Amino acid sequence: MTYSESSTKTITADNGIEYAYRDNGAGDVPLILLQHFRGNLDNWDPALVDALATDRRVVAFDNTGVGASTGATPHTVHEMARDALAFVDALGFAQVDVLGFSLGSFVAQEITLIRPDAVRRLVLASSAPQGAAGMHGWAADVIGAVGQPQPNPQGVLGVFFADSDTSRQAGMQYFGRIASRTSDRDAQTTWATRIAQYDAVCDWGVPNNALLERVSAIGVPVFVANGDSDPMILPHYSYLLAGLIPQAMVKIYPDSAHGFLFQHHTEFAADVHEFLR
Amino acid sequence: MTYSESSTKTITADNGIEYAYRDNGAGDVPLILLQHFRGNLDNWDPALVDALATDRRVVAFDNTGVGASTGATPHTVHEMARDALAFVDALGFAQVDVLGFSLGSFVAQEITLIRPDAVRRLVLASSAPQGAAGMHGWAADVIGAVGQPQPNPQGVLGVFFADSDTSRQAGMQYFGRIASRTSDRDAQTTWATRIAQYDAVCDWGVPNNALLERVSAIGVPVFVANGDSDPMILPHYSYLLAGLIPQAMVKIYPDSAHGFLFQHHTEFAADVHEFLR
Numbered sequence: 001m002t003y004s005e006s007s008t009k010t011i012t013a014d015n016g017i018e019y020a021y022r023d024n025g026a027g028d029v030p031l032i033l034l035q036h037f038r039g040n041l042d043n044w045d046p047a048l049v050d051a052l053a054t055d056r057r058v059v060a061f062d063n064t065g066v067g068a069s070t071g072a073t074p075h076t077v078h079e080m081a082r083d084a085l086a087f088v089d090a091l092g093f094a095q096v097d098v099l100g101f102s103l104g105s106f107v108a109q110e111i112t113l114i115r116p117d118a119v120r121r122l123v124l125a126s127s128a129p130q131g132a133a134g135m136h137g138w139a140a141d142v143i144g145a146v147g148q149p150q151p152n153p154q155g156v157l158g159v160f161f162a163d164s165d166t167s168r169q170a171g172m173q174y175f176g177r178i179a180s181r182t183s184d185r186d187a188q189t190t191w192a193t194r195i196a197q198y199d200a201v202c203d204w205g206v207p208n209n210a211l212l213e214r215v216s217a218i219g220v221p222v223f224v225a226n227g228d229s230d231p232m233i234l235p236h237y238s239y240l241l242a243g244l245i246p247q248a249m250v251k252i253y254p255d256s257a258h259g260f261l262f263q264h265h266t267e268f269a270a271d272v273h274e275f276l277r
Numbered sequence: 278m279t280y281s282e283s284s285t286k287t288i289t290a291d292n293g294i295e296y297a298y299r300d301n302g303a304g305d306v307p308l309i310l311l312q313h314f315r316g317n318l319d320n321w322d323p324a325l326v327d328a329l330a331t332d333r334r335v336v337a338f339d340n341t342g343v344g345a346s347t348g349a350t351p352h353t354v355h356e357m358a359r360d361a362l363a364f365v366d367a368l369g370f371a372q373v374d375v376l377g378f379s380l381g382s383f384v385a386q387e388i389t390l391i392r393p394d395a396v397r398r399l400v401l402a403s404s405a406p407q408g409a410a411g412m413h414g415w416a417a418d419v420i421g422a423v424g425q426p427q428p429n430p431q432g433v434l435g436v437f438f439a440d441s442d443t444s445r446q447a448g449m450q451y452f453g454r455i456a457s458r459t460s461d462r463d464a465q466t467t468w469a470t471r472i473a474q475y476d477a478v479c480d481w482g483v484p485n486n487a488l489l490e491r492v493s494a495i496g497v498p499v500f501v502a503n504g505d506s507d508p509m510i511l512p513h514y515s516y517l518l519a520g521l522i523p524q525a526m527v528k529i530y531p532d533s534a535h536g537f538l539f540q541h542h543t544e545f546a547a548d549v550h551e552f553l554r
Contacts, residue, residue, distance in 0.1 A: 209490045243521075246411075
């Protein structure tokens with residue numbers, strides 16, 4: 001069973017939200033995937049999920065208000081983290097590995113701070129610590145490219161892939177892979193979700209040097225990763241995270257941008273396996 | 278003329294201190310070397326200085342009170358930076374590149390903050406920002422190994438080189454190279470210098486998250502480098518610096534420790550040339 005073929009399931013948590021999710025692979029400690037700004041279940045690259053699911057259980061889900069999940073998308077990362085934990089609790093997982101990507105990586109940090117004993121290991125892809133200077137609301141051309149009401153594939157391509165032939169080609173292949181699923185596709189994320197998520201991103205990015213200390217409380221091993229040309233969340237912030245988190249390793253992938261984990265799906269999945277092992 | 282053969286010169290600065298220095302190579306913007314805890318002119322690996330001096334002017338000196346320089350070693354990094362600038366002024370350099378190693382890298386940061394227009398580019402080897410948590414006074418076994426009144430080559434070997442056959446072998450070769458100079462050797466650093474420098478190191482390492490913001494004012498390009506197994510200043514802090522300094526690149530050298538720049542002298546010198554070019 002590949003990610004593109006796996007059915008979308010639902011489960012209702014104690015907070016009353018019915019969460020949509022897809023559950024692939026098998027293993028003791030599941031790996032929970034936390035998605036990027038405006039992304040739903042169909043935005044996970046099936047090539048990446050399949051590579052991750054070769055020797056572990058991988059669970060992707062829509063957080064509250066996103067895609068096919070019910071409820072209203074909250075406006076803060078903290079509330080998103082509590083909602084994600086409600087989903088984890090609903091599935092009965094006592095401990096999980098977490099892979100957060102972009103906005104999802106902010107939620108992943110917050111989950112680990114809220115409930116440290118629920119997280120075994122943490123992967124932060126295209127991430128930054130709350131309060132780091134220079135990332136408030138993203139650069140104008142970045143939010144211009146991915147923040148419009150109508151889908152803008154060229155805009156996504158320019159943010160998620162680097163300005164090189166190889167990376168743009170990888171981007172076109174990624175678009176092909178996420179379009180390959182023809183039945184049981186997820187619901188599109190709404191404008192209300194876009195508004196709420198961008199509020200959360202801006203709140204996270206308000207410069208506040210004092211908040212940098214928060215991630216020093218993350219006691220689990222962390223793998224921080226990014227593309228070397230990410231215009232949305234600069235690689236700079238990966239170094240900052242790796243310098244603030246006591247047990248962190250960092251890797252910057254060449255010739256890639258925000259979507260480095262899709263472009264380099266084989267290498268990244270191998271690095272994640274090595275890290276989680 | 279190699280570093281091992283170059284004569285030791287002296288110059289008296291406006292602060293009344295007579296500084297001992299060695300001046301090798303030739304070029305427009307000189308590269309000033311700032312030495313580690315208890316190190317004098319003879320502790321610079323001649324293989325590294327010679328590799329750096331192939332296409333630029335490289336000036337190593339004893340700061341105030343160190344080795345053959347006169348005066349009393351100050352007890353703070355800030356005063357050491359002002360003294361280093363007095364030396365730079367005495368030689369009439371309007372702008373310099375700076376390579377600071379360990380304690381010297383703290384001084385290098387401070388120089389760049391005190392007088393930004395005097396520094397063109399900055400190399401920080403085995404470095405950490407002031408106020409970073411977890412480095413106050415170094416680990417007990419580290420200061421135990423290098424902080425005793427009598428020289429302890431085994432202690433230095435254990436801090437400057439990694440716990441592998443290749444690295445220890447490189448360490449023995451380094452000891453051989455710095456011992457090769459037979460005439461005009463520098464004066465030994467004194468116990469008073471050791472006391473004062475360790476005061477400065479401890480002062481720099483008092484944990485204070487608010488001080489991390491200081492290095493964000495460093496506007497010049499910075500190359501941050503360390504060995505992957507440095508027990509004195511963990512590689513962790515190189516990532517922190519690279520995340521806090523706006524224009525920083527970072528490289529962690531394999532199978533090496535505090536003295537990575539001596540062990541990997543050819544590769545490190547090539548990286549420095551590439552960065553300064």
